[in-house]
Amino acid sequence: MEEFFFLQPEVVSALVKGFYVSVKLIVPSAIFGFIIGVVVGALMVYGNAFAMAIASGYVLIFRGFPLVVQLFIWYFGLPYIGIYLSPFVAAVLGFSLCSGAYQSEYVRGAFLSVKTGQTMAAQALGFSKIKMVLFITLPQAFRRALPGCGNEIIYLIKYSSLAYMITCIELTGEGKIIASDSFRYTETFMVIGAIYLLMTSVAAWLLHRLEYRLQLPGFEQYS
Amino acid sequence: MADKIPILRIENMTKWYGDKEVLKDASLSINKGELKVLIGPSGGGKSTFLQCINFLVKPDRGRLWLDGREIVRARKKEIYEYRQKVGMIFQDFNLFDHLTALHNVRIALVRVKGMSKGEARDRAILELDRVGLKSYMHQYPAELSGGQKQRVSIARALAMDPEIMLLDEPTSALDPELISEVLDVIRDVRSDGMTMIMSTHQIGFASEMADEFVFLENGSIVETGPPEKILYKAQYARTREFCSKITELYGNSF
Structure with a gap:
């Protein structure tokens, strides 16, 4: 039964530890990324010329730089200007900013899909722009953006594996250590892959439940 | 009732879309409790005029008073209050x-x-x-x-x-x-x-309730007057032509 060596307690505990680190990276990054996405997406649609330029510049840079390069800059680059981030904080920062750039495009599309009559009616009732976005267009756009934003969260779960490149040892990092200690690359990474598959499946299920719960007459996603 | 202060007064409202003038120097004043009905062909500027009145569309020129107070468009808060x-x-x-x-x-x-x-x-x-x-x-x-x-x-x-x-x-x-x-x-x-200011093609309903008809075509107010005058004794041929067509289509109450 030598093939099952990696079910030995220390291997299992390393994987469990890595799994927790991954979850701790993914959950805040998904939340911050989504918040950034909503704010930037709203600015790109409703902001003045200055806010639009800032938002577009942000998306251009953070979607354009490879994520690994962004992580290297946050972790290895910032110390040159006297800012030291822990590997964990640098990873969450990098993931949130990158995810936010992608999310903002989904959110922007959703805001643009809200009919102009909705904003006209809100303005005619005396809504200020910010109240109009908060209470009229965002609740509608949010429902339309969910499928796209969910896709980005699934993607984030997988690119969180890049955190080990800046020494934040999460699931993939633990796997790499186990694999190089044992030379059991195939088995180890099959297990790691299966754990990611499990995480993305759970996320997809949760996102579907959320879509279902937010479903309203006129906003059906399922027939 | 000449001494009444109009509740809403609009002067020389003008709107351009590109190089097309969709609203030309439209002026209108309405007293409390009155109903004015905008009639005219589609694309004649009725919607633009109404949307300019509450600044959903920004007029390029024109002034507006509510209860004798001028609404200054540059002050956002004032616009929000006005729209309420x-x-x-x-x-x-x-x-x-x-x-x-x-x-x-x-x-x-x-x-x-x-x-x-x-x-x-x-x-x-x-x-x-x-x-x-x-x-x-x-x-x-x-x-x-x-x-x-x-x-x-x-x-x-x-x-x-x-x-x-x-x-x-x-x-x-x-x-x-x-x-x-x-x-x-x-x-x-x-x-x-x-x-109320209402644009409609329901000419029968409108003539039964309106104090005044306002005929708009190509962005200009061609003619205004009481419904029976506009419908049957309009001054301009174009107004007469439009009104005879529309009464034929939607009926009238006279």
Whole structure:
């Protein structure tokens, strides 16, 4: 039964530890990324010329730089200007900013899909722009953006594996250590892959439940 | 009644889209309790004029006074306050799709007027009752007929206690069978003394209630006058031609 060596307690505990680190990276990054996405997406649609330029510049840079390069800059680059981030904080920062750039495009599309009559009616009732976005267009756009934003969260779960490149040892990092200690690359990474598959499946299920719960007459996603 | 101060006065309102002048020096003043009806061919500037009046479309030139006070467009807060006093009814209703009938009426009371939720709810129910839709208050727009949607939108505007209402072809998007339920509500609101500017092709209904017809074509106010004068003794040939066609189509009450 030598093939099952990696079910030995220390291997299992390393994987469990890595799994927790991954979850701790993914959950805040998904939340911050989504918040950034909503704010930037709203600015790109409703902001003045200055806010639009800032938002577009942000998306251009953070979607354009490879994520690994962004992580290297946050972790290895910032110390040159006297800012030291822990590997964990640098990873969450990098993931949130990158995810936010992608999310903002989904959110922007959703805001643009809200009919102009909705904003006209809100303005005619005396809504200020910010109240109009908060209470009229965002609740509608949010429902339309969910499928796209969910896709980005699934993607984030997988690119969180890049955190080990800046020494934040999460699931993939633990796997790499186990694999190089044992030379059991195939088995180890099959297990790691299966754990990611499990995480993305759970996320997809949760996102579907959320879509279902937010479903309203006129906003059906399922027939 | 020459000594009356007009509740709303508009002077020389002009709007360009590119190099097309869609509204040319439109001036109009309306006294409290009056109903003025904008008539004219589609694309003649009726909608643009109404949308310029509450600045949903920014006029390129023109001045506007409500209750004798000029509204300065540059001051955003002033515009938000002004719009609360000017109810707007759209051709395609524009109910908020994510909210029930009740919340459609309530939301601006809470978020714009700052009313408490309970108080706003009571007011919203009262207004929905007034348009005969109290039993539909928990329905979403997607579950209502066109006529019901338009009645909810009238309730939504009335809940704000507007001083004047602008109605932009309120029945044009409706099935013929649903038109009368909306017209009945408008008639009720009118008999309560609401000041209104309405654009419509329902010439029979309009001539029965309007104080004045305003004929707009190619962005210009061609002619104004009491309904019977515009319909039968109009000064300009173009007005006569339009009116004879439209009375033939929609009937009249004289």
